[in-house]
Amino acid sequence: MKIKQFFTAGLGLFLLSSCSKSFLELTPQTGVSVANFFISEDDFTKAVTGAYRPLQNLYYDAYVMGEMRSDNTYYLYNTSNRGGQIVEKENINTFTDVATNSYVYNKYINCYDGIAKTNAVLQRIDGASISATTKSNLKGQAEFLRAFYYFELVQYFGGVPLHLKEVSTVAETALPRSSAADVYKQILADATDAAAMLPKTQTVKGQVTQGSAKMLLGYIYMTLKQYPDAERVLKDVTTLGYSLLPDYASVFDPTNKNNAESIFEVQYLQGTQGLQSNFAYQFAPGVTDTKNITGQTGNSQNLGDWNIPTADLIAAYEPGDKRKAASIADSYVNPAGATVAQPFVIKYLHPHAQFNNTNDNWPVYRYADALLLLAECLNEQGKAAEAVPYLNQVRARAGLAATTATAQTDLRTAIAKERRVELAFENHRWLDLVRTGQAIPVMTAYGAKQKAIRPYLTGNVYNVTENRLLFPIPQNELLINKLLTQNPGYL
Numbered sequence: 051m052k053i054k055q056f057f058t059a060g061l062g063l064f065l066l067s068s069c070s071k072s073f074l075e076l077t078p079q080t081g082v083s084v085a086n087f088f089i090s091e092d093d094f095t096k097a098v099t100g101a102y103r104p105l106q107n108l109y110y111d112a113y114v115m116g117e118m119r120s121d122n123t124y125y126l127y128n129t130s131n132r133g134g135q136i137v138e139k140e141n142i143n144t145f146t147d148v149a150t151n152s153y154v155y156n157k158y159i160n161c162y163d164g165i166a167k168t169n170a171v172l173q174r175i176d177g178a179s180i181s182a183t184t185k186s187n188l189k190g191q192a193e194f195l196r197a198f199y200y201f202e203l204v205q206y207f208g209g210v211p212l213h214l215k216e217v218s219t220v221a222e223t224a225l226p227r228s229s230a231a232d233v234y235k236q237i238l239a240d241a242t243d244a245a246a247m248l249p250k251t252q253t254v255k256g257q258v259t260q261g262s263a264k265m266l267l268g269y270i271y272m273t274l275k276q277y278p279d280a281e282r283v284l285k286d287v288t289t290l291g292y293s294l295l296p297d298y299a300s301v302f303d304p305t306n307k308n309n310a311e312s313i314f315e316v317q318y319l320q321g322t323q324g325l326q327s328n329f330a331y332q333f334a335p336g337v338t339d340t341k342n343i344t345g346q347t348g349n350s351q352n353l354g355d356w357n358i359p360t361a362d363l364i365a366a367y368e369p370g371d372k373r374k375a376a377s378i379a380d381s382y383v384n385p386a387g388a389t390v391a392q393p394f395v396i397k398y399l400h401p402h403a404q405f406n407n408t409n410d411n412w413p414v415y416r417y418a419d420a421l422l423l424l425a426e427c428l429n430e431q432g433k434a435a436e437a438v439p440y441l442n443q444v445r446a447r448a449g450l451a452a453t454t455a456t457a458q459t460d461l462r463t464a465i466a467k468e469r470r471v472e473l474a475f476e477n478h479r480w481l482d483l484v485r486t487g488q489a490i491p492v493m494t495a496y497g498a499k500q501k502a503i504r505p506y507l508t509g510n511v512y513n514v515t516e517n518r519l520l521f522p523i524p525q526n527e528l529l530i531n532k533l534l535t536q537n538p539g540y541l
Contacts, residue, residue: 074102074256074317091180094171098188101167101195105316106325108160109412113357114153115206115521116477118143121496122363126336126355127506139356144511149522149540157206158524161199168196169216190247194258197240198266204233205273205481208520208537212236226533234274241267250290255308261290262314265415268423273485277431284424292417294447299376301416304400304409313415320402320409331406333357333395335382340405342383348405357475359393362496366471372449377474395475418444418472426465434461441465444472490514515539
């Protein structure tokens with residue numbers, strides 16, 4: 051990992067511009083040094099806020115590994131643009147990625163950037179002269195974030211170096227990989243502490259809460275197949291005041307950020323501060339003028355045509371499912387005024403003021419996700435009858451009839467399908483396939499379909515093996531840290 055990240059972490063490179071405001075603000079403000087920082091309550095608040103900042107970089111292109119690796123989305127092949135970053139996205143989609151892939155590197159270094167920032171806080175906060183209530187809240191946020199970043203790493207890369215204290219020398223930056231089991235042990239410890247320390251609600255919207263930590267724990271336990279523990283924490287989530295919004299589309303509306311269904315979302319802000327999102331443009335068609343699609347004029351030929359919904363996903367929506375129209379457009383109007391029958395994602399397409407500069411947050415955990423994960427957890431324990439009502443809550447909001455599945459196998463299939471359409475384009479599909487043991491058979495079958503209809507797919511594409519369930523450790527990290535080893539199947 052980059053040595054610079056460890057030396058600068060927690061030093062106020064990204065500070066809270068006004069701690070009295072009601073939304074988490076990540077605007078860069080000023081630089082500080084260790085000598086005059088980590089003293090006051092305000093210092094620690096700013097440092098914890100800084101630990102959220104890598105989430106924006108992490109989720110800017112997280113869909114490449116979370117959605118495009120799966121059978122949910124693909125890309126439009128651009129014969130006139132074969133640049134490196136274009137090809138690297140395509141390679142992740144077709145299972146031909148290598149250790150020099152920049153999107154894999156981005157995932158890795160941004161997680162460690164966040165970890166370094168949380169370590170700087172956690173190493174000092176116990177000895178800080180600040181109120182016990184504030185200390186508990188800030189420490190809980192830092193432990194949640196460290197657990198979250200490590201959970202991202204272990205799911206995508208397996209065992210990784212386990213840095214649990216601030217690095218102060220070059221020698222301390224080089225650690226060997228810990229086992230996945232040891233990483234999970236630390237994640238569970240941090241997330242459990244966070245759940246005990248965090249409040250149920252935060253004054254500053256966007257900060258994580260007790261519900262965020264329990265949702266993270268639910269995912270960890272489900273990944274480890276510790277179903278009784280998962281049931282316990284996910285049932286706790288259902289008691290914390292979350293609710294499904296009546297209208298599915300409103301969940302993602304930027305005017306409705308951090309709503310009653312939101313358990314954890316990454317904060318973005320349109321404007322000139324460098325905090326904006328642009329998912330709508332990456333997912334929209336690549337055209338010479340986006341005015342007819344997004345309402346703003348600009349050329350997106352080298353920007354769009356990513357995360358395109360597959361025919362396979364579109365077919366998964368049942369007739370009358372309200373979520374489809376809120377998530378996918380069947381066509382678009384090109385600059386010449388003609389209708390083009392190409393589907394694209396509109397879940398994150400909302401009114402905004404500038405081309406390629408939007409205000410949409412990214413949903414990480416939602417209450418609908420918690421309900422479906424709990425239904426899956428109960429069903430895996432043979433409690434199908436108890437699982438069904440949680441599944442049906444989500445279906446009812448979508449305008450669908452109650453499920454007819456009752457047997458465990460049928461209900462397992464129904465829950466997986468529901469998760470696919472409910473959480474489409476939110477970076478869950480690939481990890482769901484891996485977690486449930488379906489990645490190899492599902493993606494092998496999907497790959498065969500893709501190769502049959504896309505003539506540009508040649509060579510060893512969609513060779514989905516056990517090795518490809520993890521991504522490669524970035525080559526840059528192997529060169530910097532000689533104690534690292536590569537995942538099997540990658541050079």
